[in-house]
Amino acid sequence: MSAVRSAKSWGISLALACLLIPPTAAFAASDPLRPQSVRDPRYGAVLFDFYQNHYFDAITRIMVTQQRAPIAAQGADPELLLGSLYLSYGMHDAAAAIFQRLLDGATSPYTHDLAWFYLGKLRYQDEQYAAALTAFQAVGDALPAAKNAERLNLIVNTQLRENKFDEAKKTLEQLKHGGIWREYARYNLGTALIRAKRVKEGAELLNQVAVMDARDEERYALRDEERYALRDKANIALGYASLRDKTLSDPVAAFSRVRLSGPFSSPALLGSGWAYSAQDRPQEGLMPWFELAARPADLASQEALVAIAYTLETLGAPELALSYYQNAIAIYDRERATLDTALSSTSFEELLRASVPASAGGDAARLSLAANFPELPAGKYAYDVVASSEFQKAYRDYRDLHFLKAQVARWQERIPLLHTMLEERRRRYALNVTELSASNYQKRLDTIIAQRAALSAEIATIEGEENTAALADVNERESRRQLLEIKSRLDALPASAMDASAQLKKFRILYGMLQWQLKTEFPQRLWRVKAALRALDHDLEHTSAVQSSLEEIVNMTPLNFAGLAQRITELDQYLKNLSGKLDAAIAGREQYCAKLITGALTARKRQVETYRSRALYAQARLYDQLSHEQNVP
Amino acid sequence: MSPRHFVFYIALFAALGLPLAAAVSADDKLPENTAPKTSAPDEEIQALKAEVLKINRELFMIEEDILYPESTQFTVFVSLDIGDFFALDSVQLRVDDKIVTNYLYTQRELAALKEGGVHRLYLGNLKSGRHEFTAYFIGKGPHGRDYKRGVTKVIDKELTPLFVELKIVDDSGQQQPDFEVAVWDQ
Incomplete structure (x- = not known):
């Protein structure tokens, strides 16, 4: 089997196995809960990581902001996102605690409904169906339509788990516009009803999923693999149900609706052959089986080998049938040998290790198991176990643990760096403190405060004495000085020298004008001076606050250095312990996954051996029959 | 059981069990991406994940405090x-x-x-x-x-x-x- 085909098959199997309720889809960008209105850029930064599937970084950011200064402007959104991310990491307890906390607090109807919805999902995944149902039913009408459809689908599944088929049918009626969720609900309920022997009801529901009209075809574009895969499976289930119950629709028609290029074509071809055979058209039935037998060996094609041989025998061609039995036996022998080799020589643990990328699995990689999963020897037999929820959960944990181990290793590498950085900061701090002391900032600040006090007293005196000249500006002061100097010169002139009455008159006028200006503008000037003083007070207040902060920083920093250094040392030891625990947990998951694969291959080997025994028996019987016919005259 | 019935039932099983197992498992299981009930290893793993996230947050904050x-x-x-x-x-x-x-x-x-x-x-x-x-x-x-x-x-x-x-x-x-x-x- 080529790697491409392997990847495709694995991918599709795995995708289908988790497409019903992918836990991480809870907040997936493609399925937004509601438009994310960002009122705090820190929350926007969380979303930036989240939308790029960097879930670990998103969790870290939320946890850090919650610790430092919670993002209050976004309401419950950060908590909801964190709960959803915990859910995607399989941390059900932590997620449940968040949703419960949200419900205990006063929340909006939207948050209330969403918290109940997620709690329901958690309970459902933990197989606590009664609790899940209670949670789902506590949801009001604030859930977005898509989420509500998912909720109704989960209610259907929960009711099916408890065999409450009629209640599930009623729930399904509420899913009129549920999109793909309605199809899942129909399919799940349909197959469950068939298993419960309510074949007609089940077939009717399956038929609704199995047949797509032209409008549906248009609606579900070809890229919608999920919808088409569901249709294929519904047709296969319907086909086999119809084979069992002749009153149902034509099984050939159901099988023929399955895409030949799709991942479910083999069981459809197998069923198609049997459908023809059941309608006494065995020759037509051989065609799909021949097609199947020509394909690389898989579960259905191996079964087709015996079916072809048996049909040829019933058509009266025992020699040809014998050769097909012989061919089947040879193929089963090869398959048995392949399985033996795989079981005896392959270390599935090693293969699992190889599936973890060098980067230890980015957040995005961990969500697509198929992306790097190794091709297993005889791996086609392990598809079903790999697609099972049990394996998926164990493997997801395995990948998560590897990812977390890589994070721990990254921090372990950085511990010495943290010490170095801290030392550098300590050195710079010492330098800054020395510079600060040398700058005599306190003395300079005290001087300014003293100057301010003197200035304030002077202003009070000016105001008390109404000393208008004190508030003159530079030009006025100069004019006043010049005028007074002229006056003193005029006064000093001998009376006989000249008649200075005109100059004295001019002096009085000019001096009077100046005095008048100073006097009339005194209140405004005084106000301006006081305002400037207030501004100075404000600046001084600010400077004092800065000084206090600075002093606090200066005093606290050495303590912080000591605390940080000690904490880093403690965390280093803690990381070492954690790394050991992670190694043990990884080994445990590895063994568990390997055990599941080994178990599947062993079961398959038993199945091949059973086929082989049957074929050997048929071969012996035909030999007897043919030799008897030859001996009969 | 005749070979025909034998193969038929295998085929039936293949259809109702195996191919559907991807989305709808065999008879005793319903379709869902279900996790098994919380087990001891599961709880241990959850606790480990929580521990790593907590220590990651603390180291992240320490680094920020030192650098910025x-x-x-x-x-x-x-x-x-x-x-x-x-x-x-x-x-x-x-x-x-x-x-x-x-x-x-x-x-x-x-x-x-x-x-x-x-x-x-x-x-x-x-x-x-x-x-x-x-x-x-x-x-x-x-x-x-x-x-x-x-x-x-x-x-x-x-x-x-x-x-x-x-x-x-x-x-x-x-x-x-x-x-x-x-x-x-x-």
Whole structure:
């Protein structure tokens, strides 16, 4: 089997196995809960990581902001996102605690409904169906339509788990516009009803999923693999149900609706052959089986080998049938040998290790198991176990643990760096403190405060004495000085020298004008001076606050250095312990996954051996029959 | 059981069990991505994950505290509102005329910005006092033309963390992008 085909098959199997309720889809960008209105850029930064599937970084950011200064402007959104991310990491307890906390607090109807919805999902995944149902039913009408459809689908599944088929049918009626969720609900309920022997009801529901009209075809574009895969499976289930119950629709028609290029074509071809055979058209039935037998060996094609041989025998061609039995036996022998080799020589643990990328699995990689999963020897037999929820959960944990181990290793590498950085900061701090002391900032600040006090007293005196000249500006002061100097010169002139009455008159006028200006503008000037003083007070207040902060920083920093250094040392030891625990947990998951694969291959080997025994028996019987016919005259 | 019945039942099992197992498991299971009930290893793994996340948070904060103490911490974010008139390629950030970062965006990052994510463009240290801050946005403007616009703001840094958000918004009236700067004091 080529790697491409392997990847495709694995991918599709795995995708289908988790497409019903992918836990991480809870907040997936493609399925937004509601438009994310960002009122705090820190929350926007969380979303930036989240939308790029960097879930670990998103969790870290939320946890850090919650610790430092919670993002209050976004309401419950950060908590909801964190709960959803915990859910995607399989941390059900932590997620449940968040949703419960949200419900205990006063929340909006939207948050209330969403918290109940997620709690329901958690309970459902933990197989606590009664609790899940209670949670789902506590949801009001604030859930977005898509989420509500998912909720109704989960209610259907929960009711099916408890065999409450009629209640599930009623729930399904509420899913009129549920999109793909309605199809899942129909399919799940349909197959469950068939298993419960309510074949007609089940077939009717399956038929609704199995047949797509032209409008549906248009609606579900070809890229919608999920919808088409569901249709294929519904047709296969319907086909086999119809084979069992002749009153149902034509099984050939159901099988023929399955895409030949799709991942479910083999069981459809197998069923198609049997459908023809059941309608006494065995020759037509051989065609799909021949097609199947020509394909690389898989579960259905191996079964087709015996079916072809048996049909040829019933058509009266025992020699040809014998050769097909012989061919089947040879193929089963090869398959048995392949399985033996795989079981005896392959270390599935090693293969699992190889599936973890060098980067230890980015957040995005961990969500697509198929992306790097190794091709297993005889791996086609392990598809079903790999697609099972049990394996998926164990493997997801395995990948998560590897990812977390890589994070721990990254921090372990950085511990010495943290010490170095801290030392550098300590050195710079010492330098800054020395510079600060040398700058005599306190003395300079005290001087300014003293100057301010003197200035304030002077202003009070000016105001008390109404000393208008004190508030003159530079030009006025100069004019006043010049005028007074002229006056003193005029006064000093001998009376006989000249008649200075005109100059004295001019002096009085000019001096009077100046005095008048100073006097009339005194209140405004005084106000301006006081305002400037207030501004100075404000600046001084600010400077004092800065000084206090600075002093606090200066005093606290050495303590912080000591605390940080000690904490880093403690965390280093803690990381070492954690790394050991992670190694043990990884080994445990590895063994568990390997055990599941080994178990599947062993079961398959038993199945091949059973086929082989049957074929050997048929071969012996035909030999007897043919030799008897030859001996009969 | 006749061979025919034998094969038929195998086929039936294959159809009702195996092929459906991918989405709808065998008879005793219902379709779902169900996890087994919480088991001891499961609880242990959950506890381990919680431990790693907690220690990661603590180390992350210690690293930030050492590298970017609160008294000098300065963070610049970039956000995009609609972005119909501007396809962002890169942003250059200068503080006091010194280039502190040049950032080229990937398609994935641009998609995250369009979804409402906010990119933390820069995290660094800034002394308290007045600083001139300039950001240049480079990309394609209306009609696919090369576009480069700068926005400058004088900011006052106190002894508390300072956040600056660079917002690229659409001016529908002018059919042009607009660039705004918002300052957030914590």
